[in-house]
Amino acid sequence: MTDRKRFEEAEGKYYDALDDGDVQDLEFTTVSGEPVDPLYGPEDTADLDYLDDLGFPGQYPYTRGVYPTMYRGRLWTMRQFAGFGTARDTNERYHYLLEHGQTGISVAFDMPTIMGYDSDHGRSEGEVGRCGVAIDSLRDMDILFEGIDLSRITTSMTINAPASILLAFYLCAGEKKGTPFDRMGGTIQNDILKEYIAQKSWIFPPEPSMRIITDILAFCSDHVPRWNTISISGYHIREAGSTAAQELAFTLADGFAYVEAGIAAGLDVDVFAPRLSFFFNAHLDFFEEIAKYRAARRIWAKRMKEKYGARDERSLLLRFHTQTAGCTLTAQQPENNIVRTAFQAMSAVLGGTQSLHTNSMDETLALPSEKAVMIALRTQQMIACETGVINSADPLAGSYFMEARTREMEEKAEVYFRRIEELGGVVKAIEQGFFQKEIGRAAYEYQKAVEAGKKIIVGLNAFGIEGEQIDIPLLKIDPQVETHQRESVRKVREARDNDKAARELERLRAAAAGNDNLMPVILDCARCYCTEGEIIGELKKIFGEYREPLFL
């Protein structure tokens, strides 16, 4: 009997047995609702070409990872997103995290900072220091990084519409410590497209927003070469309710839109593309997530090379940060979230992440307490030091299942790319509410599946505890923070050279009305203690404000 014949016989026997066997009355789908076959085999990967489709780690198309050494060379950066209250409060948390082995800093700003309002603005009332740290001027940034050497640590700042300003504050804070711009490394999120799509923290309309972004790309290429200028983010798209394939497709589509904007602004793709990085979600479905990360690397590398003509190898590398999925945490039996987060973090590591944030168990209730964030950090350290998963790069490669799922993920993304192109590109698709409606629909479908018991969430719609008393300590934000911060920003305005500040703000307005790069003048504004709200205020005069078309 030939091998082929033996295979077919065995396969037939297997499927007969499968048909005869009892199967539980469950939906065998991923958390995104994708059906999964009972078994994957050689035929599912028959057309897979090792070198063309996978490649060795550190080799095109980078499916197996962006570096040859992967975690043997360097572990992922353990970077816990943190910020609350005043710069002083958060500075203490950073020292605490660094003392316990965290290896990078990640700044969470409060809503007024994210939306470009000073702490003493009417719209900031009740919001100062609540869900992140309040930063109004260079003075706050100085305090935030007191005692931290900015030439030795990298900092990620989750800031989008006002990213240029917070980056300027950071660079000036470093400059005052004697660290030159080219020795500072870090990331600004600076991904405005996903704000219109999912996170909804915008200030200006898309066109001037894209201009600010290309100004940042150009400035950093010349002066801050170690800075990751955009962290193209799927995280928020997923948290807003998208499926895994939507997260992948929409994020990469945004990435391509930035590349096109950079090229259209006259920049060489290989000058700015090496500093683009990504940020993905690590959701519940373990293998679906790993397939997503692997597909992302392959799609990015291929398009950057084939469509955008990138020649520098670094332009092809999809490097990414991952955060475990906040939206999967339950308020019920919150300690269970520790375990959920551990599984999610493991998927990110098996997927080859460069940096990781693990959520704390208490985040459906408040910002994380010190105890909760410590357990979250320890989770990463256990994965790194105890489980052995770091020994080999891309350990799941070659699995029929994993390769088939990776391919499927890639194909689903391609379908979305074509759809977005038909709509006229990302910005046009935003204007038509395409992403917003796709995500809203997926979110509602998921909610209905949970409520119908088709998707089980342990502790929520199964295995609940009647009359559960939640007993974990929660972080409280002192209401005095707001009063204190308002006084503090007023003092900054009193103490500075106000004529100089006014002159710089006027220069900024002129630059915004013209075509000069905005970064140098924003830096000058920062140096003379113009506040974030003042700088944004000048830019609003020229750029106007975005109004969202409503899609329910």
Added chain:
Amino acid sequence: MARMIRVLVAKPGLDGHDRGAKVVANALKDAGMEIIYTGLHQTPEMIAESAVQEDVDIIGLSILSGAHMTMFPRVMELLKEKGADHIVVFGGGIIPAEDVEKLESMGVARIFGPGTNTGDIAAFIRNRFSDPE
């Protein structure tokens, strides 16, 4: 035919997290209520104004940014000033238990936390407006 229950779903403050608000809005719509959604970044003034203009029965506020202790009382105050404190206010978001107690003692009809079944929200609203026998 009885008038449909009119619900204003609102996002006060600077918070842009609208997944919950939209899911709840869709679920209440499917449960046969009339929904007016404000969109994002609303001030309490804008919300109270829309509530009166739209002649709603009930307002659902969704807040995930921690500003709930400012936003809820302000909306309630403004409704009172406008002589519209018959409008019921409920809400949801990331709100710790002790704040839930405080808000409910101020007259917020109910706070629904993470993990709430949307059917429970619809039932709560329906009970609130069912004719007393």
